[in-house]
Amino acid sequence: MIRTNLEPLVHQQTALLLVTSPSDDGEKSIITSKLALSIVEQGKKVLLVDGNIRKPSLNHWFKLPNEAGLTNVIDNVNEAFLNIQETFVPGLFVLPTGPMPVNPADVWMTGKINELVRYCEANFDVIIFEGPPFLTVSDSHILANQCDGVILVIKENKTKKKDVIKTKEYLERKNNQILGVIYQTG
Template sequence: MFNLRKSSKISNVSLDYSLLSSEQIRMIRMNVENALKKDSFILMVTSPDKDEDEALLSSKLAIAFSEQKKRVLLVDANLRNPSIHSLFAADNTNGLANAVSQGKKMRMYTKNTFIENLSILPAGTVSENTPNVFVSRNLEESLNGWTAEFDVIIIEAPAFLERSDTQIVAEHCDGIVLVVKANKTKKEKIVKTKSYLERAKKSIVGVIYQTG
């Protein structure tokens, strides 16, 4: 697990993906904390129009926050292409989709990991009710439940411009980390995503620029 070897950067910080928890990841964590200036928050990790290793990046950020003894919940909101569960060798039978669509308490499906202070909520089973998951009032109720039990909630979401799900989830987040890739993510897509978030009064608290 976590054996991808790629090079990325945020501002002038290089990232070595071969490291499970690097000093560079901790610097990203500090950037997020300085931008939000809150002890507890909900953070979403997404890309403008393609999935660019958000699951791996989200997991690394979650681990970095858990190192501070914070109670961290990593949520897989990529219901159509889930992967958080596989990174942590967890079962994906039940998770976010089940908790929200059925109005269940998220604790029923939250799973502890091999990392101290870090829990995950897998995407869960997609059903015919899945398209309604993110427009249900149950989503807000679930988020309120999460914030009562965790200090940091990191939501790994699908590509921002490709799924309305992500735009709905963003409304409930305190900050957004945007993942873009050199020679792949088009500038107009980045600008469009930024404009949408600004209109929604949501802050981009970090941009991770992948060069590999």
């Protein structure tokens, strides 16, 4: 259903999506990975970028090393092709976080992110960033500004209503498009 709702966006030149949550409650990595897989099934070339530098997880799901990745690419965008890893699924690629920088906020300098996005747009049909919890750090705020839309993941009986409202209000204030909400039960 999520893939169907995203179909008009996915069929544009290059779609950039952010998957995040208001707080650290849900299983964003599983949802992000399944979303990417469903888009690959449509014949699209997809890049998953693990933007959760403080708690990387996409490399675990795809059994990929995390010695190099996003943090290295930000230092030298020309090396992006060296750090993007092909998964066991044809058409699906992952850019893991790479080593934890001394100051994680330095990774999110807008100019460097813009360069990375331009490089990725030239090489992939869909780019999905998995961001850290929206209300915890500013990383997802910066990523949201680079993306065509945001998908929020909320967890039943865990995510607080006030956090969802606060996240929604911030995104709307910055004119970030909320593409949908994934409500996890159980």
